[in-house]
Amino acid sequence: xxxxxxxxxxxxxxxxxxxxxxxxxxxxxxxxxxxxxxxxxxxxxxxxxxxxxxxxxxxxxxxxxxxxxxxxxxxxxxxxxxxxxxxxxxxxxxxxxxxxxxxxxxxxxxxxxxxxxxxxxxxxxxxxxxxxxxxxxxxxxxxxxxxxxxxxxxxxxxxxxxxxxxxxxxxxxxxxxxxxxxxxxxxxxxxxxxxxxxxxxxxxxxxxxxxxxxxxxxxxxxxxxxxxxxxxxxxxxxxxxxxxxxxxxxxxxxxxxxxxxxxxxxxxxxxxxxxxxxxxxxxxxxxxxxxxxxxxxxxxxxxxxxxxxxxxxxxxxxxxxxxxxxxxxxxxxxxxxxxxxxxxxxxxxxxxxxxxxxxxxxxxxxxxxxxxxxxxxxxxxxxxxxxx
Amino acid sequence: xxxxxxxxxxxxxxxxxxxxxxxxxxxxxxxxxxxxxxxxxxxxxxxxxxxxxxxxxxxxxxxxxxxxxxxxxxxxxxxxxxxxxxxxxxxxxxxxxxxxxxxxxxxxxxxxxxxxxxxxxxxxxxxxxxxxxxxxxxxxxxxxxxxxxxxxxxxxxxxxxxxxxxxxxxxxxxxxxxxxxxxxxxxxxxxxxxxxxxxxxxxxx
Numbered sequence: 001x002x003x004x005x006x007x008x009x010x011x012x013x014x015x016x017x018x019x020x021x022x023x024x025x026x027x028x029x030x031x032x033x034x035x036x037x038x039x040x041x042x043x044x045x046x047x048x049x050x051x052x053x054x055x056x057x058x059x060x061x062x063x064x065x066x067x068x069x070x071x072x073x074x075x076x077x078x079x080x081x082x083x084x085x086x087x088x089x090x091x092x093x094x095x096x097x098x099x100x101x102x103x104x105x106x107x108x109x110x111x112x113x114x115x116x117x118x119x120x121x122x123x124x125x126x127x128x129x130x131x132x133x134x135x136x137x138x139x140x141x142x143x144x145x146x147x148x149x150x151x152x153x154x155x156x157x158x159x160x161x162x163x164x165x166x167x168x169x170x171x172x173x174x175x176x177x178x179x180x181x182x183x184x185x186x187x188x189x190x191x192x193x194x195x196x197x198x199x200x201x202x203x204x205x206x207x208x209x210x211x212x213x214x215x216x217x218x219x220x221x222x223x224x225x226x227x228x229x230x231x232x233x234x235x236x237x238x239x240x241x242x243x244x245x246x247x248x249x250x251x252x253x254x255x256x257x258x259x260x261x262x263x264x265x266x267x268x269x270x271x272x273x274x275x276x277x278x279x280x281x282x283x284x285x286x287x288x289x290x291x292x293x294x295x296x297x298x299x300x301x302x303x304x305x306x307x308x309x310x311x312x313x314x315x316x317x318x319x320x321x322x323x324x325x326x327x328x329x330x331x332x333x334x335x336x337x338x339x340x341x342x343x344x345x346x347x348x349x350x351x352x353x354x355x356x357x358x359x360x361x362x363x364x365x366x367x368x369x370x371x372x373x374x375x376x377x378x379x380x381x382x383x384x385x386x387x388x
Numbered sequence: 389x390x391x392x393x394x395x396x397x398x399x400x401x402x403x404x405x406x407x408x409x410x411x412x413x414x415x416x417x418x419x420x421x422x423x424x425x426x427x428x429x430x431x432x433x434x435x436x437x438x439x440x441x442x443x444x445x446x447x448x449x450x451x452x453x454x455x456x457x458x459x460x461x462x463x464x465x466x467x468x469x470x471x472x473x474x475x476x477x478x479x480x481x482x483x484x485x486x487x488x489x490x491x492x493x494x495x496x497x498x499x500x501x502x503x504x505x506x507x508x509x510x511x512x513x514x515x516x517x518x519x520x521x522x523x524x525x526x527x528x529x530x531x532x533x534x535x536x537x538x539x540x541x542x543x544x545x546x547x548x549x550x551x552x553x554x555x556x557x558x559x560x561x562x563x564x565x566x567x568x569x570x571x572x573x574x575x576x577x578x579x580x581x582x583x584x585x586x587x588x589x590x591x592x593x
Contacts, residue, residue: 011549053494112508114479119488132479132530150538151530153479154510161527168545189484192491193504241551244472244526246517250505261523265551375505376514378526 014167015233015387018093018225019328022085023315024061024218027069028092033332036340037360041314043204043216052191057204059218059316060186061085079138080115080129082221086139086181089223094143097225099177106175107145108166109136110158110182112320116189139181147175153320156283156374157242158182159222160323163382164240166226176228182324183221190319191217197250199287205317207284207310207342208291208356210349215285218316222325235331236385238367239270245377252289252373256297259373262381263301270383272367277306277383279339279368281330284310285317286344290373295350306369309357313343323372323380334365334386394544395579397554399572399590400457402449409456411593422565426452442502443515444483446562450474450512451519453571454556461554461573462520470573471525471552472513473543478563479509479530512560525551534559534570536587543574559591 020028024042025035042059046052063081070084073091086109099105111132118129128134136149152162159182166178184190194200194215205216226237243265245258253259267274280303282294291310298308311326318325333340339357348356366386373379401408405425407415415432417425426448430440435455443451454472462468483506490498505511510528517526525546529538543555558571570591582590 116484116488119484120492130481130484131477133477133532136530137532148531148535148538150535152527153508153530154513154526154528155508165527165542168542168549171549172541172545174541188491189488189507192499193487193501193507196499196504197501242525242527243523244514244517246514246521246523249511249514249518250501258523374510375508376510377517378510378514 011171012173012228013230014170014237015227015230016224016235016237016331017227017229017233018097019234019331020089020093021220021222021325021328022061022089023220023325024059025314027088029328029332032329036314036329039343041204041343042218043316051186051188056191057201057216058186059216061219082115082183082185083135083138085221086183087142089221090143090179090181093223093225094179101143101145103146104176105145106147106150106169106178107140108150108152108162108178108180109139110152110162110180110320110324112153112155112158112184113187113190117185117187119189154374154378155376156319157323157372157378157380158320159325160327160370160372160380160382161242162324163226163237163327164242164380167237167240170226170228178226179223180226180324181221181223182321184219184319184321186217186219201286204344205286205312206344206346207286207312208348208350209345210347212286212288212291212349214287216312216316218318220315220318220321220325222321222328224324224328233387234335236387237382238385239266239268239383240381241265241269242378242380245379247377249377250375252293253377254293256293256300258377258379259294259297259371259381260300262379263297263369263371266381266383272383274301274303276367277303277369278363278365279333280306280308281326281368281370282308282310283372284312284342286312292350295352295354298354299352304353305355307339307355307357307363309340309342323370327370330368330370334368334384337362337364339363392548392576394547394574394576396582396585397573397575397577397579398457399570400453402453402569403567407456422567437519444506446480446482446509446560447506447512447515449562449567449569450560451515453560453569454516457571457573458520458556468520468522469524469553470522471546471555472516472522473527473539473555473557474513474560475529475531475535475539476509476559476561477530477532478561480507482563483507534591536591540587547574547576
């Protein structure tokens with residue numbers, strides 16, 4: 001035990017000190033929180049045959065708003081819609097942090113499909129933009145990062161996995177600060193795929209509810225600064241793990257094994273008991289299998305009474321962005337001591353007892369857990385502690 | 389962090405119709421396409437895993453490499469905490485392009501869930517995890533070219549923080565029938581065999 005404590009002491013403590021997000025509910029964190037407290041949702045009915053032949057519910061950012069916000073920071077016209085959203089998420093936090101972008105500052109970009117829309121127009125130049133390293137270089141060059149960008153593309157856990165990767169890289173002292181941007185767009189590519197899986201909801205998604213029928217897709221970008229610097233920190237990252245189900249490539253484990261182990265490992269590293277958790281920001285895609293699997297994993301860990309929400313009812317499933325976006329919102333939840341409603345929830349529709357947050361309420365949040373799961377059997381859990 | 393030294397235990401390269409395991413050519417055939425090459429390799433090593441034929445090319449490539457490197461070290465009677473850390477340049481673009489073709493013509497519209505699921509680079513990690521029952525850390529990265537420093541540092545972190553007992557890390561690139569896989573198994577167990585080598589030198593061999 002002594003040995004372990006000594007080793008533990010040697011690891012640097014890791015913090016998130018800047019956050020931002022670009023969503024249909026707003027182009028900064030404050031506006032997003034106001035919208036959530038009002039009960040607004042970004043999910044709306046869309047009729048756009050360039051995206052899908054039938055009308056569909058999705059959470060889509062106004063292109064006009066993206067362009068006018070982008071014009072305020074750059075006159076460049078070469079950037080794709082997603083690139084503009086990523087730059088808009090990063091720009092204020094890089095500026096505000098005052099951190100020098102030197103060899104000790106890394107840049108992680110996390111995405112599931114990046115500029116996949118570039119495949120629609122098959123000119124060579126366009127096609128090149130579909131490469132994720134090209135996307136990352138475009139963003140990196142805009143801000144003049146000095147280190148080679150690191151792209152994480154691990155399906156729907158990408159955004160939160162990037163946080164644990166950044167934590168690990170800083171603990172290894174390879175870097176002192178890491179900026180992360182996570183983003184994905186609603187595209188014909190992804191809509192048709194989820195539709196082919198019959199995983200799309202006919203109505204705005206209803207995570208954990210009895211009558212849930214699937215996901216509503218969404219788009220967003222989120223950005224954070226992870227650092228070893230306690231000054232101005234918003235939250236501390238104290239444990240993380242990312243364990244595969246080793247069960248099925250397109251369906252979650254029936255026993256929630258990978259998620260169960262991810263949470264267990266993350267709590268162990270954080271050196272806290274499961275009972276210490278005050279809040280879980282879960283994945284909750286509203287597909288029948290995913291939500292059931294999460295409920296089983298939480299139940300196996302004795303987390304029946306911990307307040308849980310899914311933010312998918314506000315933002316839809318924003319794929320690789322979701323884990324980071326939901327972390328940004330959860331940090332506000334903790335620091336404002338407010339639990340946000342799990343929008344779309346009505347009657348419990350999972351077999352295990354879990355404590356879904358039905359309306360906004362005040363609560364003291366010292367520790368919270370963020371989880372995500374995705375295709376390929378991946379799961380990620382990260383434990384956060386409020387700064388005292 | 390306790391900085392224990394880590395060692396390369398074994399490595400494998402698959403390219404140009406040939407598989408080289410720990411520096412020795414173990415399978416080589418006349419030039420052919422990857423579909424044919426992968427099928428012949430599967431038969432040559434007498435692999436019994438019918439799911440292989442449902443995989444896309446990227447997963448087949450990663451599967452073949454991991455099969456030869458992991459089979460000798462996997463113990464079936466206990467859990468194997470072997471993390472998977474793979475990277476490439478083209479993500480799942482080869483399958484993305486095929487999927488895009490299936491939805492671009494409204495007259496001939498046939499999006500298939502079986503193809504769509506492979507439009508994610510990390511699916512190959514899932515395939516390896518299922519095959520060897522690895523309930524372990526896994527992540528997929530994209531770089532312009534092999535970033536050996538990152539892969540070895542990240543693997544070291546996983547080993548030194550006890551998040552994994554070994555790490556299978558490397559490069560699995562597939563696009564338009566051009567392919568190269570380089571995988572190596574790293575752990576803290578002393579092994580002087582590759583003491584003068586690193587991921588970069590072995591990759592370029």
